Amino acid sequence: MTIADAAEPAVSTGRKPVIEIDDVSKVFGDFTAVDHADFTIAEGEFFSMLGPSGCGKTTTLRMIAGFEMPSSGAIRLQGQDVSNVPPHKRDVNTVFQQYALFPHMNVWDNVAYGPRAKKLPKDEVAKRVDELLGVVKLSDFAKRRPSQLSGGQQQRIALARALVNYPKALLLDEPLGALDLKLRQSMQLELKRIQREVGITFIFVTHDQEEALTMSDRIAVMNKGRVEQIGSPREIYDHPATVFVAGFIGQANLWPAVVKANQGTTTTIEVAGRAIEVADDRSGLRPGDHGTFMVRPERMYVEPQLSDPDRWTVDAVVTELVFQGPVVRYELRLPDGSGAVAHVPARRDGLPIPGDTVQASWSDESSVLLPGSPDQAPTVETGPPITAPPVTRD
Amino acid sequence: MTATATQAPSTEPVGPVEQVKGPRQRRTLRSRWLGVWSALVYIWLFAPIVVVVAFSFNDPAGKFNTSWNQFTLDNWLHPFAKADYTAALVVSLKVAAVSCVIATILGGLMALAISRYEFRGKGLVNIVLVLPLTTPEIVMGSSLFTLFFARDLDFGFTTVVIAHILFCLSFVALTIQARVRGFDWSLEDAALDLGSTPWRTFRTVTFPLILPGIGAAFLLSFALSIDDYIITSFVAGDHTTTFPMRIFNANKTEIPPQVNVIATAILVFTGSLMALGTWRSLKRAKL
Ligand SMILES: Nc1ncnc2c1ncn2[C@@H]1O[C@H](COP(=O)(O)OP(=O)(O)O)[C@@H](O)[C@H]1O
Ligand SMILES: [Mg+2]
Numbered sequence: 001m002t003i004a005d006a007a008e009p010a011v012s013t014g015r016k017p018v019i020e021i022d023d024v025s026k027v028f029g030d031f032t033a034v035d036h037a038d039f040t041i042a043e044g045e046f047f048s049m050l051g052p053s054g055c056g057k058t059t060t061l062r063m064i065a066g067f068e069m070p071s072s073g074a075i076r077l078q079g080q081d082v083s084n085v086p087p088h089k090r091d092v093n094t095v096f097q098q099y100a101l102f103p104h105m106n107v108w109d110n111v112a113y114g115p116r117a118k119k120l121p122k123d124e125v126a127k128r129v130d131e132l133l134g135v136v137k138l139s140d141f142a143k144r145r146p147s148q149l150s151g152g153q154q155q156r157i158a159l160a161r162a163l164v165n166y167p168k169a170l171l172l173d174e175p176l177g178a179l180d181l182k183l184r185q186s187m188q189l190e191l192k193r194i195q196r197e198v199g200i201t202f203i204f205v206t207h208d209q210e211e212a213l214t215m216s217d218r219i220a221v222m223n224k225g226r227v228e229q230i231g232s233p234r235e236i237y238d239h240p241a242t243v244f245v246a247g248f249i250g251q252a253n254l255w256p257a258v259v260k261a262n263q264g265t266t267t268t269i270e271v272a273g274r275a276i277e278v279a280d281d282r283s284g285l286r287p288g289d290h291g292t293f294m295v296r297p298e299r300m301y302v303e304p305q306l307s308d309p310d311r312w313t314v315d316a317v318v319t320e321l322v323f324q325g326p327v328v329r330y331e332l333r334l335p336d337g338s339g340a341v342a343h344v345p346a347r348r349d350g351l352p353i354p355g356d357t358v359q360a361s362w363s364d365e366s367s368v369l370l371p372g373s374p375d376q377a378p379t380v381e382t383g384p385p386i387t388a389p390p391v392t393r394d
Numbered sequence: 395m396t397a398t399a400t401q402a403p404s405t406e407p408v409g410p411v412e413q414v415k416g417p418r419q420r421r422t423l424r425s426r427w428l429g430v431w432s433a434l435v436y437i438w439l440f441a442p443i444v445v446v447v448a449f450s451f452n453d454p455a456g457k458f459n460t461s462w463n464q465f466t467l468d469n470w471l472h473p474f475a476k477a478d479y480t481a482a483l484v485v486s487l488k489v490a491a492v493s494c495v496i497a498t499i500l501g502g503l504m505a506l507a508i509s510r511y512e513f514r515g516k517g518l519v520n521i522v523l524v525l526p527l528t529t530p531e532i533v534m535g536s537s538l539f540t541l542f543f544a545r546d547l548d549f550g551f552t553t554v555v556i557a558h559i560l561f562c563l564s565f566v567a568l569t570i571q572a573r574v575r576g577f578d579w580s581l582e583d584a585a586l587d588l589g590s591t592p593w594r595t596f597r598t599v600t601f602p603l604i605l606p607g608i609g610a611a612f613l614l615s616f617a618l619s620i621d622d623y624i625i626t627s628f629v630a631g632d633h634t635t636t637f638p639m640r641i642f643n644a645n646k647t648e649i650p651p652q653v654n655v656i657a658t659a660i661l662v663f664t665g666s667l668m669a670l671g672t673w674r675s676l677k678r679a680k681l
Contacts (some may be wrong), residue, residue: 085588100584104602114588
């Protein structure tokens with residue numbers, strides 16, 4: 001079994017759907033915040049919504065929680081249409097972006113708020129609160145006020161408070177955004193552990209692609225209110241469906257391409273003045289169409305001479321070499337004047353240096369043909385994607 | 395999970411160590427003058443109050459408690475000796491209690507609505523709220539008189555209460571609005587999200603958190619109500635007399651020391667309430 005198989009979407013493994021977003025749109029005035037979103041989230045799944053700020057993630061989450069009503073479409077919770085059910089009658093709970101802990105209550109009362117609101121008997125409330133405080137490892141802090149806790153502890157209290165009702169799904173709106181890098185990384189593992197422990201569906205909103213890749217069973221990549229692609233982290237990384245997804249997740253060399261011929265799933269294209277074949281092409285482009293050709297920098301080889309004749313290769317000149325520890329980052333210039341970036345393992349010797357003429361190559365399964373032009377790639381907060389300048393011919 | 399914070403090496407800027415003499419001396423001189431000046435301002439502010447308190451221990455020679463005669467505790471032992479003053483005080487307290495409870499509820503709801511929701515005409519409501527604060531009392535008093543007179547209302551307790559609600563409302567709404575400005579409304583969302591009904595959410599989250607603001611607004615309006623003379627005298631009619639009216643009406647014929655006693659008592663009462671409030675918010679800030 002390959003890694004890609006292991007990360008197959010949970011829905012296809014036959015688990016029951018918990019939340020169905022059925023062709024949902026949300027319009028504020030004449031601004032469309034969510035545009036025909038349509039997907040299903042399965043029981044026990046760790047599902048992420050990933051996209052740049054303002055793409056409609058929070059709005060989607062608020063519609064699931066009941067704080068916003070969809071302008072059209074329906075939201076179903078375990079098969080039941082809840083589109084117009086108020087938030088306090090929905091069986092989902094939220095971890096808010098800024099935690100929203102009640103400042104006038106201690107930690108224990110914060111966590112007990114949900115079961116008390118549901119009028120559970122006293123001993124049941126106590127049992128659940130103690131259990132959840134144990135799960136987030138904060139039993140010793142029960143009598144403290146939220147303001148006496150660190151950011152990471154407040155985060156875990158918010159988590160315990162939202163889980164204590166055993167909701168059908170837990171909604172998390174950028175829960176780690178306020179934490180510093182180290183704490184964020186340990187909380188990522190912590191969240192995964194807690195999710196496994198309680199077995200509740202998590203719907204996790206983030207604009208951090210690394211976080212989404214690390215944690216999710218499946219990711220929905222959103223852009224300008226639209227869901228661009230849904231799939232496992234592996235699928236989305238290896239087979240992005242759009243130029244936006246390719247540029248937003250990880251780094252990508254994106255070159256303009258023109259389709260020459262289709263033979264089955266193999267497509268012949270022209271890139272940087274060369275004819276190249278793309279295997280397993282899913283772009284749907286026909287001969288004559290313009291598209292974008294993508295190779296990830298870490299899938300590129302940079303060698304003085306091509307060592308494997310099965311790879312596709314272009315001549316290139318090294319313009320820049322940056323040592324980054326485990327990898328060396330090469331900036332290359334192709335014969336037609338366009339640029340490329342390659343990350344290669346930092347071996348001790350035999351590395352080409354600036355000015356050298358090299359072979360830049362990649363194997364069949366490392367390239368993807370995408371519909372649309374390279375300038376649809378996002379300008380990401382976490383460093384811009386590597387977009388080659390357009391091919392110029394004279 | 396443990397996040398061990400590694401102590402970074404101290405990066406405190408190392409400034410010039412030796413002190414330059416000149417500016418420092420000038421600064422102490424300046425702060426000395428500042429001290430003297432502040433003391434003068436405080437004397438200016440508090441001298442009348444000191445006089446009021448001191449004269450509550452005076453045994454006046456005549457009907458007017460205006461010149462020092464002799465120390466006594468008599469006034470304090472018989473604060474309610476003057477029946478008509480006591481009756482006026484009771485009227486004042488009743489007016490204040492009724493009008494401030496109503497003004498606090500109405501003003502509080504207005505403040506919440508204005509802070510929480512977007513609605514048409516919100517700007518207009520805000521302007522209308524500020525108007526009574528900027529209207530001279532004499533104008534407000536005479537307009538209310540005309541209004542009530544034209545409606546053929548019986549002047550008395552009810553008209554006074556209506557008038558007091560009117561001028562307290564703006565103070566209450568603006569005070570609570572100021573306190574609510576930084577309120578984190580996502581707390582309400584969090585409560586609803588956890589299954590709490592809107593009413594329970596208000597009771598257990600919103601209300602306890604804005605209670606200090608409501609308390610402050612209530613005390614402020616209570617003080618305003620107890621204090622008001624001009625508007626009240628326009629709408630009180632012939633048979634209703636509040637404490638300030640009683641004093642003002644009588645000051646040609648007598649000023650008994652009980653006035654000072656009651657004034658001092660009010661002063662001490664409101665002063666300790668304020669001290670309590672400040673102490674509690676300081677304690678909370680320290681947590
Ligand atoms: N209540 C609202 N009224 C008007 N516009 C809104 C409202 N809520 C969100 N928006 C707009 O919808 C867009 C998406 O917002 P949001 O869902 O918060 O994005 P994200 O969480 O992905 O950053 C933003 O442009 C935002 O300005
Ligand atoms: Mg958001």
